[in-house]
Each structure stands twice: as C-alpha cells, then as structure tokens.
Amino acid sequence: MNKLPPQEELETLNVEYRQLDEQIDTHKRDKIKLNTYLSDWQRINQEEQELLNRILSLSEGANAATHAGQALDDRExxxxxxxxxxxxxxxxxxxxxxxxxxxxxxxxxxxxxxxKAVHDYAKD
Incomplete structure (x- = not known):
C-alpha cells in the first residue's frame, strides 16, 4: 500500500511549491519588462538612426539649397x-x-x- 507523506512534509512541499510558483511569476514579469525595454531600445535606436540620416540629408540639402537658391533666382x-x-x-x-x-x-x-442687291435685282 502507498504510504502518504507526513502532514509536515506536505505543508513544506506546498510552501516550496508556492514559492517556486511566485518565482516563476516574477520571472515572467521580469521577462516581459525586459522584452519591453529591449523593444523600446530597438525603437529608440532606429529613431536615432533615422535622425542621423536626416541630419546627413539636411547637411547635404543645405549645400543643395545654396545651389537651388541661385537656380530659383535664375528661374525668376x-x-x-x-x-x-x-x-x-x-x-x-x-x-x-x-x-x-x-x-x-x-x-x-x-x-x-x-x-439685298440680288434681291432688289430679282424684284425688278
């Protein structure tokens, strides 16, 4: 016959189980936070790259704008x-x-x- 563990042992296992369950929940929450931070970091990194590209484009554009200004004057x-x-x-x-x-x-x-002349001529 199967012998049941003593009540004390069951309570101890139950407490350990709850603690492990809480640790798992904490780990899951931490993982979600970490994924959120990672996602935010990737988004910020991409925005930073876009800003750098825009700055480069603007600096190139400033040079082009000088030439465009002259072209506009010529066009006017x-x-x-x-x-x-x-x-x-x-x-x-x-x-x-x-x-x-x-x-x-x-x-x-x-x-x-x-x-009128033809009409008058035709009358006569």
Missing part, C-alpha cells in the same frame, strides 16, 4: 522675361483678333449688301 529672372514675352504675345493676339473681327464684320456687311 527667366519667368519675368517669359511673362513679358507672353504679355506681348497676348497683346498681339488681341490686336489680330480685333482686326479679324473688323474684317469679318465688313465681309458680313458686304454679303448683306450683295444679298
């Missing part, structure tokens, strides 16, 4: 010349349009005169 000068040329073209177009409208009106009037 070109735009002013282009605007003037465009305004001249628009003015010329408007003048041509007026001339053509006047000529069209004259032709339409002449057509009306010719129609």
């Amino acid at each position: 000068l070109f735009a002013n010349h282009s605007r003037s040329a465009m305004e001249e073209c628009i003015e010329e177009f408007e003048q041509t349009e007026k001339k053509l409208t006047t000529q069209l009106t004259e032709v339409e009037e002449e057509i009306q005169v010719q129609k």
Whole structure:
C-alpha cells in the first residue's frame, strides 16, 4: 500500500511549491519588462538612426539649397522675361483678333449688301 507523506512534509512541499510558483511569476514579469525595454531600445535606436540620416540629408540639402537658391533666382529672372514675352504675345493676339473681327464684320456687311442687291435685282 502507498504510504502518504507526513502532514509536515506536505505543508513544506506546498510552501516550496508556492514559492517556486511566485518565482516563476516574477520571472515572467521580469521577462516581459525586459522584452519591453529591449523593444523600446530597438525603437529608440532606429529613431536615432533615422535622425542621423536626416541630419546627413539636411547637411547635404543645405549645400543643395545654396545651389537651388541661385537656380530659383535664375528661374525668376527667366519667368519675368517669359511673362513679358507672353504679355506681348497676348497683346498681339488681341490686336489680330480685333482686326479679324473688323474684317469679318465688313465681309458680313458686304454679303448683306450683295444679298439685298440680288434681291432688289430679282424684284425688278
């Protein structure tokens, strides 16, 4: 027959079991904290790398901006010349349009005169 351990021994094992269980829970919590810290560290490390890349890009960009500023000045000068040329073209177009409208009106009037003459001639 199986002999049961004495009550004292059971209580001692039960206490040891609870202590081990608490240690396991503590270990699990510590592991979760450690994983959180590791994740935070990786995120911070990645953000730091992105910032360093951005700083490098900005320093390269500052140099490019100097050249771009000159290019913008050149572009503005070109735009002013282009605007003037465009305004001249628009003015010329408007003048041509007026001339053509006047000529069209004259032709339409002449057509009306010719129609009236033909109509009057046909009456007689």
